[in-house]
Amino acid sequence: MKIAIMGYGTIGSGVKEVLDMNRAQIEKKGGEGIEIKYILARKEHIPGVEDALVTTDFSVIENDPEVELVVESIGGIHPAYEYIKSCLEKGKHVVSSNKAVVDACGSKLIRTAKEHNCNFYFEASVGGGIPVIRTLYHNYAGENVTEITGILNGTTNFILTKMREEGSSFEDTLKEAQRLGYAERDPSADIDGFDTSRKTAILLSMTSGNRCRHEDIYTEGIRNVSDIDMAYAKALGYSIKLLGSVQTVEDKYFAYVAPMMVEEQDPLYPVNGVYNGIRIVGNCLGTTMLYGMGAGKLPTASAVVSDIIAAVRHKNNFQGIGWSDKMIEIEPMGGNAFRYFLRIEGTEEGIEKELKSYFVENGKVKVHVLPGRKDEFAIISDILFEEDFLARLSAFEDETGRRVFHYLRVNSASEE
Ligand SMILES: NC(=O)c1ccc[n+]([C@@H]2O[C@H](COP(=O)([O-])OP(=O)(O)OC[C@H]3O[C@@H](n4cnc5c(N)ncnc54)[C@H](OP(=O)(O)O)[C@@H]3O)[C@@H](O)[C@H]2O)c1
Structure with missing residues (x-):
């Protein structure tokens, strides 16, 4: 040929x-x-x-x-x-x-x-x-794929891995990644999550068999992930990864791109450096994990x-890998449910009741303090719908007068 x-x-x-x-x-x-x-x-x-x-x-x-x-x-x-x-x-x-x-x-x-x-x-x-498109087309042909979650961008994974290993800030690590040729001079497509969001849209189209727009996928990059977030993640046994995720629940489609706390039991946890990993969940096969070089010559x-x-x-026949022209709607981000990692100003003294009523209704509130950081503490919330969480967050700040410095969603593969 x-x-x-x-x-x-x-x-x-x-x-x-x-x-x-x-x-x-x-x-x-x-x-x-x-x-x-x-x-x-x-x-x-x-x-x-x-x-x-x-x-x-x-x-x-x-x-x-x-x-x-x-x-x-x-x-x-x-x-x-x-x-x-x-x-x-x-x-x-x-x-x-x-x-x-x-x-x-x-x-x-x-x-x-x-x-x-x-x-x-x-x-x-x-x-x-990584052979993900053909795997979905052939090997998952008889499966109802309920979820695909992946580390789909080597540049951001390199940066997050370095931040964790070296305790360095996002800005310094980005500069080093640029010097080593792992990040572009204009790194926005990678670090603001757009590259991951395009790939996530392709994965959603492959699983749904229909078209979607990456612009409709909630997309948050890694610019706001700090060395302090990373230090908490390390102390609590998590790693922070930029994830692209799609889920199908009956005839509803959910998709988002966001930096998330990934727990140790998750097969995505040890995916480090420029490597990519893609976790696929099917209703019969269960979980499969694809791992390898997501870029490079x-x-x-x-x-x-x-x-x-x-x-x-398939020289003489159309094989049909892909999706139709029909557009699907992606559910609003508020309809996704997560546990949240929150960094809250001050100590927990005086706001135990509010912590329980807003974020941890079930069980005891576990407070985490980083050595040397007396001005803040962290908690992990119950599983909450994002819409509900954002309303609670704002009410909590109003009622207690305490700032929540940062929050990150927790990806709990074991709870799904
Ligand atoms: N690099 C990776 O690891 C990787 C991984 C997965 C997917 N991809 C995708 O693969 C594609 C190519 O990436 P790449 O890394 O190979 O990019 P690249 O190194 O910039 O190569 C693109 C080439 O296309 C040439 N070109 C641009 N416009 C052209 C035109 N009108 N006619 C003919 N040639 C033209 C460029 O020529 P000039 O030299 O004249 O600009 C350049 O040689 C992109 O879509 C990228 O997202 C890349």
Whole structure:
């Protein structure tokens, strides 16, 4: 099969490297040879690549009937969307690693692929090298998936892991991550949670079989996680992780992205550094955990190559991985229930009654004080609906005159 690679950066060049490295096995598994006919770039010369392969003109690829598959690793929505669409309209299979285009235009592209009896694959768009899309499509085909919760962004997990290990502040750790090349100069997409929210939207679309908008997912990043929060987490046996989560309860869909306290029994707890982890819960299978490199040149390119092999195997039929055009509604954040970790000003003296009536109606209030921090204490609340919790928080501050410095939701896998 002759293929083209559009966008020859980290992932595009990684795809060529994986194809070269594992050629014999890839051809055996796919059943035929794979030859790169074109590489689409913005400049005519790419160091280490034969000039004959490089084109700056998309129409050369689009109009060459010999090209049966196109890899899109340009990133962003435009012109990636237009290029993918016109390749599919010409009956060419497309493999994309681009979460932005899959999240924003996935259902349109899947429909176009269906109309032209070819495939649009996007395994690498969520979890990089971790095979989550195909796992949901094949292995969970007979399951009612009730929950997917994941650490889906390596940059934020690297920062949070370092903060925990070194006791450093968010700002200092971000600077170090930028210096080491783990965070972008403009880190907003990662640390404000938008990258995770796009991936969470793709996972919700995969499980529901319908379209959703990542803009409708409550999204909170990690900017407000402090070294003090982290010190409490450590003392209480939690780690703090940026989680993207989707839940299905009967015909209702819940989804959010937020930094959360993760308890030690949770399989996401030991997922550290740039690694990603995805916990999937099905009604028959129970809990499965996927773990691995959620980004990086060769891990992500490996997922792209697995899609290329799938396209060779399904050369003449539309496989149907994806979701419909129908839009689903995501329930408001207030309808989710959590335990909350709260850092409260002062000592508990004089407000025991209020602590019980607002946050810990069942059982004894357990107060945690960090050595050397006499000006505040922490508690973990009962399980409360977010809407109710926010109302109680505001009433508590009004009644006691005490500030709640910060709160974090607790992800309790064992209680679900
Ligand atoms: N890097 C990862 O670990 C990773 C993991 C999972 C998914 N992804 C996704 O994979 C995609 C690619 O990421 P990347 O890290 O490989 O990005 P990258 O290193 O910036 O590569 C993108 C390449 O596309 C080229 N390009 C941009 N516009 C183009 C156009 N109009 N025509 C032809 N080429 C064009 C760029 O060329 P210039 O050099 O001229 O700008 C660059 O070489 C993104 O959607 C990303 O989210 C990346």
